[in-house]
Amino acid sequence: xxxxxxxxxxxxxxxxxxxxxxxxxxxxxxxxxxxxxxxxxxxxxxxxxxxxxxxxxxxxxxxxxxxxxxxxxxxxxxxxxxxxxxxxxxxxxxxxxxxxxxxxxxxx
Numbered sequence: 001x002x003x004x005x006x007x008x009x010x011x012x013x014x015x016x017x018x019x020x021x022x023x024x025x026x027x028x029x030x031x032x033x034x035x036x037x038x039x040x041x042x043x044x045x046x047x048x049x050x051x052x053x054x055x056x057x058x059x060x061x062x063x064x065x066x067x068x069x070x071x072x073x074x075x076x077x078x079x080x081x082x083x084x085x086x087x088x089x090x091x092x093x094x095x096x097x098x099x100x101x102x103x104x105x106x107x108x
Contacts, residue, residue, distance in 0.1 A: 004048050007059070008058070009064050010066040013059070013064075018085040022052075023082065025054055025056050025103070026079070027040075027078075029059070029060060030076055035077055043056060043079070043100070046100055050104055053108060
């Protein structure tokens with residue numbers, strides 16, 4: 001995993017994502033999920049491209065069920081963009097790079 005991506009858990013989510021000084025893109029995923037693995041390289045690319053402008057975090061939904069439940073995550077992968085502790089927008093499924101880029105741009 002890229003140095004520009006952090007792993008968050010139910011216990012670190014608020015401090016790492018909601019209190020982030022910059023917009024935070026959270027990738028809700030699971031190890032058994034093929035579409036999650038398919039978009040992982042794109043998420044890593046975005047983390048590198050937008051380093052310093054956004055924070056990119058990954059959360060394993062199997063290990064951390066509380067936070068996905070709090071945000072109504074039903075399908076994975078789900079990418080949710082947070083800014084100032086609020087949800088800006090989200091994408092569900094293995095979406096193309098352009099859509100992920102558009103999502104990030106909304107927060108900048």
